[in-house]
Structure formats: C-alpha cells, structure tokens
Amino acid sequence: MYNNYQNHLSGILNEIKEAGLYKSERIIVSPQGAEIELNTGQKVLNFCANNYLGLSNNSSLKESAKSALDNYGYGMSSVRFICGTSDLHKELEAKIAGFFGTDDTILYAACFDANGGVFEPLLTEEDAIISDALNHASIIDGVRLCKAQRYRYENADMADLEKQLIASQAQRYRLIVTDGVFSMDGNVAPLDKIISLAAEYDAMVMVDESHSAGVVGETGRGVTELFNIRGEAEIITGTLGKAFGGAIGGFTTGKKEIIEILRQRSRPYLFSNSIPPMVAAAGIRMIDMMTETNELQDKLHRNSEYFITSMTRLGFDIKPTKSAICAVMLYDAKLSQEFAAKLLEEGIYVIGFYFPVVPKGQARIRVQLSAAHETEHLDKALKAFEKIGKDLGVL
Ligand SMILES: *Cc1c(COP(=O)(O)O)cnc(C)c1O
Numbered sequence: 001m002y003n004n005y006q007n008h009l010s011g012i013l014n015e016i017k018e019a020g021l022y023k024s025e026r027i028i029v030s031p032q033g034a035e036i037e038l039n040t041g042q043k044v045l046n047f048c049a050n051n052y053l054g055l056s057n058n059s060s061l062k063e064s065a066k067s068a069l070d071n072y073g074y075g076m077s078s079v080r081f082i083c084g085t086s087d088l089h090k091e092l093e094a095k096i097a098g099f100f101g102t103d104d105t106i107l108y109a110a111c112f113d114a115n116g117g118v119f120e121p122l123l124t125e126e127d128a129i130i131s132d133a134l135n136h137a138s139i140i141d142g143v144r145l146c147k148a149q150r151y152r153y154e155n156a157d158m159a160d161l162e163k164q165l166i167a168s169q170a171q172r173y174r175l176i177v178t179d180g181v182f183s184m185d186g187n188v189a190p191l192d193k194i195i196s197l198a199a200e201y202d203a204m205v206m207v208d209e210s211h212s213a214g215v216v217g218e219t220g221r222g223v224t225e226l227f228n229i230r231g232e233a234e235i236i237t238g239t240l241g242k243a244f245g246g247a248i249g250g251f252t253t254g255k256k257e258i259i260e261i262l263r264q265r266s267r268p269y270l271f272s273n274s275i276p277p278m279v280a281a282a283g284i285r286m287i288d289m290m291t292e293t294n295e296l297q298d299k300l301h302r303n304s305e306y307f308i309t310s311m312t313r314l315g316f317d318i319k320p321t322k323s324a325i326c327a328v329m330l331y332d333a334k335l336s337q338e339f340a341a342k343l344l345e346e347g348i349y350v351i352g353f354y355f356p357v358v359p360k361g362q363a364r365i366r367v368q369l370s371a372a373h374e375t376e377h378l379d380k381a382l383k384a385f386e387k388i389g390k391d392l393g394v395l
Contacts, residue, residue, distance in 0.1 A: 020333075021356075026349075032056035032246060034372040036349070044349040045377050047367045050242035052215045052324050053296040054372025060289065061245055061282040068281030076274045080107075081263075084274035092280045095287040096238075096253050100209075100221060101230040103256035106263055107275055111210050111239035111250030112138040113268035118206070118237065118252055119146035119175075121265035128171035130164045132156065132178040132189065136208060139177055148175075155182065158193050165201035174203035175235075180212035180223040184358050184366070186325030188216060192227035206235035206254075214243025215324050220290060220297040226322070234258060240279065245286050249275045299371040300324055303378060307369055310382050315395050319364075326367040328385070330394065336363035339388055346384035 016022045030037040033056065036046045055061055068088060078084030093105040108114040115138035119129060125147040131139065134155040143150060151168050153160040161176065168174050176198055178189040191207060198205045209222040217225025220243070224230045235258060240249035252262060262269060290297070304324045311326065312318050319327040330336045336352030343350055343365075354363035367381070389395035 034370060034374065034377050042344075042347075044344065044347045045373075045380060047348060047350045047369070047373075047381060049246075049368060049370065050211070051246050051370050051372060052243035052300055052368070053220075053290075054370050055243070055286060055296070056246035056372075058245070061285055064285035065278035065282040068278040072277035072281070074278075075276050078274065079270060079272060080274045081270065086274075086277050086280065088277050088280035088284065089274060092283045092287075093251070095284055096251055099287050099290070100213075100224065100236050100253050102236060102253040104259040105251050105253040106259050106266070106269060107280075108250040108252070108268055109272050109275060110241065110248060111208070111237055112141075113272060114237045114239075114250040114252045115139045115142040115208065116145065117142070117266035117268035118235065118262065119143055119148065120267070121261055122146075122258065123148040123173065123175060125149070126172040128168035128174045130161065130168060130174060130176045130203065132182075134182050134184070135177060135179050136183070136210065139179070139208060143177075156187060156190055158190060158197065161194065162197055162201070165197060165203060169201070174198075174201070175206055176203050177206040178208070180207050180209040181216060181323040181325065183211050183325065184353065184364075185319045185327050186321030186323040187319070188212070188223055188226065188322040191223045191233070192229060195227075195229050195232050204234040205232070206237070207233050209236055209238040210242055211323060211325065213238045214290065214297070215300065216322065218297070219294055220300075240275075240283055240286075245279075245282055247279050247282065249279055249283065296371040300369065303371065303373050304369045306375070307367065307378050307382070310378075311367075311385065314382070314386050314389065316385065316389065324369040326369065328365040328367060330363050330365065331361055333363045335392065335394070336365055339392060339394070340365055342388045342391070343384055346388070348381050348384045 027039040028036050029039050032049055032051055037043050076084040096105040119142045123146055127148040129143050129148045130151040132155055133152055149171055151164040153164045176194055181188055212222040214220040216223050235254040237252045308326050317329040333354035336354050340350055340352035350365050350367055352365050
C-alpha cells in the first residue's frame with residue numbers, strides 16, 4: 001500500500017522543488033540573537049527573526065524560567081481545567097490583560113491555537129465574520145472551523161470593509177478581524193477607522209497583535225496604543241513566540257464574558273496541554289520588564305527608524321511601514337533570491353520572499369529589526385545592502 005502513496009508524495013515533492021518552492025532549513029547552533037552561528041561554522045547577523053525586543057536569550061527571563069523549573073517542575077501533564085492550572089498561569093493571564101487594558105486573558109499553546117479556537121465558540125451561522133484578505137493563516141483556519149457567514153475585504157481597504165459591513169447587516173452579530181501588523185509589508189491595520197466603522201455598522205472588532213505587541217506604540221502595547229484606542233477592540237490575540245520572549249504560547253485577551261465562554265468551549269484550550277510553568281514565569285517577568293522600563297521598546301524604535309531611513313536614503317524602494325518590518329522591494333523573484341544569497345555571503349541573514357508568499361511581481365527581501373541589534377550591526381547590514389545593490393544593478 002505505502003509504495004503507491006510514496007510515489008504520489010515523491011511526485012508532489014518533485015513538483016515543489018521544480019517550482020523552486022521547496023523550503024529547506026538553516027541550522028543554528030547558538031542561542032537566537034543578533035549574531036548567530038550556523039552549523040556550517042558561519043557566524044551571521046540575524047535580520048529575519050521575530051526577536052523584536054531581543055528577549056529570546058535574555059538573562060532575566062532565563063533566570064525566571066530556571067527558578068520556575070526548580071520550583072514548579074518541567075511540565076503540567078494536563079489541560080487547564082483538569083489539573084493544568086498553576087498560579088503562574090493565572091498571574092500571567094492577569095498581567096497580559098493589564099498590559100493591553102482588557103478584562104481577562106486565556107492562554108493557549110500558541111497563537112495558532114488562540115486563533116483556531118476563538119471563532120467557533122462565539123459565533124454561529126446566524127452571524128458574520130468580516131476578515132482582511134491578508135490575515136494570518138491561523139485566522140483563516142479559525143474562520144473555516146466556524147459556521148458564521150464569511151465576508152472578506154481587501155487589505156486595509158476601508159471602503160471595501162464598509163461594503164462588507166453593509167452586505168452583512170442581515171446577520172445577527174458581526175465580527176471584523178484583522179492582523180495588527182501585516183507581516184509581509186509591515187503595514188499597520190487602520191484600527192482607528194475600523195473601530196469607527198464597527199461603531200457605525202454595529203460590529204465587534206478582533207485584532208491579532210502577534211507582530212505588533214511589544215513593537216508598535218510608544219510603550220509597545222500594540223496598534224490599540226498607536227491609535228489611542230486601548231480597550232476598545234472586543235478581542236485581541238497574540239503570541240509569546242515573537243517580541244514576548246520567543247519561546248512558545250499564545251493568548252486571547254478581551255471582554256470578560258468572551259474569555260469566560262472561551263474557557264468553557266474553546267477546543268484548543270480544552271483539549272491541549274497547558275504551557276510549561278517556566279514559560280509562564282518568564283512571561284510574567286517579560287511583562288514586568290516592559291512595564292518597569294521602556295528601554296527595549298525605545299531601542300527597537302530607534303533601530304527601525306535608523307535602518308529604514310538609511311535604506312531609503314541609499315535609494316532602496318521600501319514599503320511604507322510603521323512596524324519593525326522593512327520590506328525591500330526588488331519585484332523580481334530570482335533577483336530576491338540572488339540578493340539574499342549574496343547578503344548571506346556578507347554575513348547578513350535575511351530571507352527573500354516571492355510568489356505565492358507575496359503577490360506575483362512583488363518579490364522582496366524582508367528585514368526584521370530588533371532591540372538586540374547594535375548600531376554596528378545595522379551599519380554592517382546597510383553596507384552589505386549598498387554593495388550588493390550596486391553589484392546587482394538595483395541601486
Ligand atoms: C506568528 C503569528 C501567529 C502564530 O503565532 P504562534 O504563537 O507562533 O502560533 C498568529 N498570528 C499572526 C498574525 C502571526 O504573525
């Protein structure tokens with residue numbers, strides 16, 4: 001039996017390779033950080049991690065995790081509602097709610113699970129979900145698991161959102177859902193306008209702050225801080241796997257009754273293990289750090305501004321961004337791969353993206369800035385971009 005199926009899979013794998021879409025993985029043998037070492041022995045500057053605040057290898061978070069490891073053990077061996085809830089989980093949930101100015105929080109193993117488990121318990125076929133076309137895969141999957149009517153609007157297009165709101169007026173409840181920052185362009189959802197439209201057309205709002213929490217807004221509270229609308233979105237989801245330490249874990253935070261229903265009915269919460277106590281402890285420390293000082297957020301903002309301004313001055317075509325994502329537009333798929341490969345030879349690790357990850361003819365290199373980067377790192381990257389840009393005729 002397996003022989004036939006094996007041939008079938010080999011055929012698909014070959015197609016993926018021939019299309020140039022086969023993903024291979026570089027192997028890192030050092031901790032995650034600004035400078036990493038690959039298993040080839042090469043040391044490179046990392047500009048493609050979601051390590052926005054440089055916390056992936058932070059000594060204070062490691063201390064909190066180690067101490068929780070000693071005091072609470074390695075794992076919970078249970079889902080939350082049976083015997084998987086420790087005081088650390090409850091404390092972290094309260095801290096996250098305080099951070100975003102919401103009522104309560106529910107933790108998940110990942111934001112993929114938070115998004116996968118948020119729609120189905122809250123909405124039925126009588127209701128409507130109105131989703132941005134560029135929303136994260138986990139939102140798309142979560143919407144698929146829910147019976148609500150589906151409406152889609154073009155990325156950050158408020159005229160189209162209004163059209164969909166009008167079209168969905170016959171439904172009982174409406175939920176608009178958007179990423180806070182879209183990961184391929186780095187653009188921010190116009191959440192102030194979304195909230196106004198929601199008020200006008202009687203809808204609720206959910207925003208996924210995975211790429212914006214810790215990053216966007218003066219103190220890193222995300223897009224609701226940027227637009228001065230903290231506490232106004234009914235639902236916020238996010239991850240502990242990006243700016244917030246980079247380990248594992250996700251959350252939904254928002255209105256009290258919504259979180260309460262999710263604790264009763266959300267399947268990834270009810271049927272999956274709780275996060276390890278050491279991850280919860282480090283999460284608590286992370287929120288405390290971000291509350292005590294704005295040092296890391298400030299440094300990230302300075303680094304992003306410095307890099308993006310310098311790249312623009314060099315003559316690169318940069319997508320408008322308000323995040324720590326800088327999309328360097330090259331338009332040609334092959335050029336994006338060649339450019340990234342040459343950057344790696346110069347010790348700069350970035351990824352070139354092309355169709356189908358981004359639209360056809362929109363190939364680019366995505367640079368992600370971090371508070372872990374020092375000025376000398378940024379200057380080295382800028383120099384490499386300039387050199388290769390000239391060599392390849394981009395500049
Ligand atoms: C990364 C990401 C997720 C998934 O987060 P995990 O915690 O890694 O599962 C969900 N939504 C968005 C918008 C993301 O960028």
